[in-house]
Amino acid sequence: MTTASHDGAPGPTPSQTVGPFFGYALPxxxxxxxxxxxxxxxxxxxxxxxxxxGEPVPDALLEIWQADESGRIPRRPGGIVRDGHDFSGFGRCxxxxxxxxxxxxxxxxxxxxxxxxxxxxxxxxGLLKPVFTRLYFPEDETAHAADPLLGAVPxxxxxxxxxxxxxxxxxRFDIRLQGDRETVFLGF
Amino acid sequence: xxxxxxxxxGYKSTVLRAPAQxxxxxxxxxDSVELASPxxxxxxxxxxxxxxxxxxxxxxxxxxxxxxxxxxxxxGRPVRGTLVEVWQANAAGRYAHLGDIHPxxxxxxxxxxxxxxxxxxGRYRFVTIKPGxxxxxxxxxxxxxxxxxxxxxGTAFTQRLITQMYFPGDPLxxxxxxxxxxPDERAREKLICRFDMDTTEPxxxxxxxxxxxxxxxxxxx
Ligand SMILES: [Fe+2]
Numbered sequence: 001m002t003t004a005s006h007d008g009a010p011g012p013t014p015s016q017t018v019g020p021f022f023g024y025a026l027p028x029x030x031x032x033x034x035x036x037x038x039x040x041x042x043x044x045x046x047x048x049x050x051x052x053x054g055e056p057v058p059d060a061l062l063e064i065w066q067a068d069e070s071g072r073i074p075r076r077p078g079g080i081v082r083d084g085h086d087f088s089g090f091g092r093c094x095x096x097x098x099x100x101x102x103x104x105x106x107x108x109x110x111x112x113x114x115x116x117x118x119x120x121x122x123x124x125x126g127l128l129k130p131v132f133t134r135l136y137f138p139e140d141e142t143a144h145a146a147d148p149l150l151g152a153v154p155x156x157x158x159x160x161x162x163x164x165x166x167x168x169x170x171x172r173f174d175i176r177l178q179g180d181r182e183t184v185f186l187g188f
Numbered sequence: 189x190x191x192x193x194x195x196x197x198g199y200k201s202t203v204l205r206a207p208a209q210x211x212x213x214x215x216x217x218x219d220s221v222e223l224a225s226p227x228x229x230x231x232x233x234x235x236x237x238x239x240x241x242x243x244x245x246x247x248x249x250x251x252x253x254x255x256x257x258x259x260x261x262x263x264g265r266p267v268r269g270t271l272v273e274v275w276q277a278n279a280a281g282r283y284a285h286l287g288d289i290h291p292x293x294x295x296x297x298x299x300x301x302x303x304x305x306x307x308x309x310g311r312y313r314f315v316t317i318k319p320g321x322x323x324x325x326x327x328x329x330x331x332x333x334x335x336x337x338x339x340x341x342g343t344a345f346t347q348r349l350i351t352q353m354y355f356p357g358d359p360l361x362x363x364x365x366x367x368x369x370x371p372d373e374r375a376r377e378k379l380i381c382r383f384d385m386d387t388t389e390p391x392x393x394x395x396x397x398x399x400x401x402x403x404x405x406x407x408x409x
Contacts, residue, residue: 011190011375011378011401011403012190012262012349012401012402012403012406013190013349013351013378013379013399013400013401013402014190014191014192014351014370014375014376014378014379014406015191015192015349015350015351015406016192016337016350016351016352016366016367016369016379017199017201017350017352017366018337018339018350019337019352020285020287021275021277021283021285021287021288022275022337023285023286023287024275024283024284024285024286024299024301025273025274025275025300025301025337026273026275026339051204051205052203052204052205052208053204055204057205059287063348065221065222065225065226065345066221067221073220073221073224074226074227075224075227076227076229077227077228077229077231077232078229078232079226079227079228079232080228080232080233081231081232088226088227089226090226108221111219111220111221112219112220114219117219119221119222119345121345121348123350124205125201125205126199126200126201126202126203126204126205126206127194127202127205127206128191128192128193128194128196128199128202128366128369129191129192129194129406129407130348130350130406130407131194131207131407132346132405132407148214148215148216149212149214149216149219151214152212152213152214152215153212157209177204177205177206177207178204178205178206178207178208179208182207182208182209183207184209184212185207185209185211185212185407186211186212186213186214186407187210187211187212187213187407188213188217188218188222188346188404188405188407
């Protein structure tokens with residue numbers, strides 16, 4: 001798809017890296033807390049972002065976007081100023097010195113034919129454009145077999161899209177940008 | 189090709205961070221969640237978020253500027269009510285970030301972060317200070333051309349764009365591996381704003397125009 005900008009050149013505005021200095025501007029205190037921890041159906045997702053040498057990426061920014069617990073797509077604001085009950089579906093978390101991030105959210109309901117999943121974007125210094133992936137849940141094996149995206153992923157790489165269960169309502173989802181067990185990234 | 193590739197060895201940090209495997213493109217494309225976007229409201233933004241020169245008791249040092257433009261989709265239609273976030277160095281080329289060790293002065297009256305929602309024409313507008321160039325350690329004598337970082341949402345999560353806006357005629361363009369990571373020269377030029385006398389305010393501030401066009405996704409080649 002092409003379009004004309006003011007100089008007549010076709011096409012969209014190119015991406016550039018988020019750089020190392022977004023930390024005082026983009027993250028905000030309630031960013032990782034998509035729902036309050038006291039909600040009985042709240043889940044915790046934790047993970048790390050690792051580079052091609054297996055080293056932590058301490059200057060990555062993660063964003064998640066998801067349907068609510070019944071599979072409805074949120075259409076209301078509240079991703080920045082959370083009021084405690086409305087669900088905006090959006091979360092943002094910068095990684096710490098260990099490359100670690102966390103979110104408190106709810107498990108989304110299934111949307112259409114797909115298995116329940118959360119859309120995940122990662123920005124970082126050294127990423128000239130974001131990487132896009134999905135987080136699936138380990139208990140949904142049957143639904144995974146019929147999921148259109150998982151079906152398009154080579155079997156040996158599929159596990160990189162499925163979070164590990166770490167306890168009651170707790171999951172781990174590590175993101176490997178490159179190399180051994182590189183996370184599957186999506187081309188859209 | 190509009191967007192830079194992930195691997196651009198002149199920009200050293202890409203070497204260990206660029207995915208090496210091919211991206212997966214499912215037959216059915218993005219799902220309905222990915223084709224929707226988070227919604228943000230005016231009540232979530234601060235009153236001073238659009239003017240980076242009034243967020244402190246005193247006035248920041250440097251050249252006051254107005255930066256405005258429209259967020260458009262691939263058909264040239266305005267993207268309304270979308271969240272635009274900006275951050276930048278101060279006039280001396282220093283970020284208000286603990287990790288910035290460039291020995292240039294911090295400005296107690298300038299943080300350098302702002303945000304707004306586009307209006308019904310898809311327009312955003314910020315008042316700020318022209319950022320300075322700054323050194324980085326990518327290679328010997330490496331300097332970034334002056335830029336403002338922009339983050340835009342759009343109407344689909346797949347359109348999510350973070351980029352940098354540059355200023356006309358910067359002598360550092362030819363030496364900057366981040367700017368040069370975009371292979372096509374005409375695509376690179378889309379990141380350069382345009383000085384505009386009509387946006388310039390008499391006895392107050394120079395004005396620059398810069399439109400942002402959101403394609404389907406920046407992940408495409
Ligand atoms: Fe920068």
